[in-house]
Amino acid sequence: MQPFEHVVTEHGPTVLRVCRALLGATDADDAWSETFLAAMRAYPELPEGANVEAWLVTIARRKAIDVHRARSRRAVPVAETPEQVSPHGVPAPPEDGLWEALRALTDRQREAIAFHHLAGLPYAEVAALVGGTPAAARRAAADGMRTLRSTLQEHAR
Template sequence: MTVTVPRSRIERMAAEIPLDDQPQPLRELRSFDGFYRREYREVVGLAYALSGSRIAAEDIAQDAFVAAHKRWEQVGRYDQPGAWVRRVAANLAVSAFRTRVREAGALARLKPRSSYLPPMPDEDAEFWKAVRSLPHRQAQVIALHYLEDRPVADIAEILGCAEATVRVHLHKGRAGLARRLGISPEEQP
């Protein structure tokens, strides 16, 4: 029974870069260590130019050299193995850019839209802090009633409860706010 191990993205990208049609066994296999020391700085420079990030460039270069090391028996016999590594690095940089664009779009969709909200006046901050300290359902009813000017019927529909329940939560919420804010019942709106 043969088990297929899924290849990583880097290995797949490296495999897509064509090797010579016929291996050329007559070429001498170069030392990977020497190759790495000679080429690393330039490959990082290329990756930096394509990615704009030093950290990303180092990651891209490392991934490209890992791919070369895994295939060194073939890549090491090329006339210019550095060209192969640079191509892998360039492909990885493009993939990294596409990933960042997708991630930025996803983050933008998830980011709170606080820029759409006007700043809360300081005198309201204490009131809304007190609202947040109320029981959950009372806070919801108070917010919908005072912030959005919703009538009891709308609040009941939004919260999925009876209008009488909304009136009870509104009454208890107002009483709780009066206690927390030190307001007498006559002063309540």
């Protein structure tokens, strides 16, 4: 098994992209950190030959669910928070409408896009994460991408 530090270096950017897609730029860094803290604790028990990236994306998804649950229980103190830049990639500027378009998607569409297009997981693994069949995961991703393209084209006009 490779050292955990190598796992973070190799898969950190993918996990951050997934966290940003599921949570937005504001909460993504915290979810990323929580993902790797949980993964570090469980890493010694990970079976040899396991798909580490899919395992990390599963943990990130669960951390995102935790953030959504916590967010629903706390008051929002400000109307808008500034974007924070990370060394793992710069989020799109707020004025391009991407974050609003992502938030407008259904949870299933947003997760299917994040897991397949950002994390590179095959639809069979996406289906295992979100539930349903690989065909349903493919459909959710396709519908979400069509909605994103349409929304972003309207925003550009």
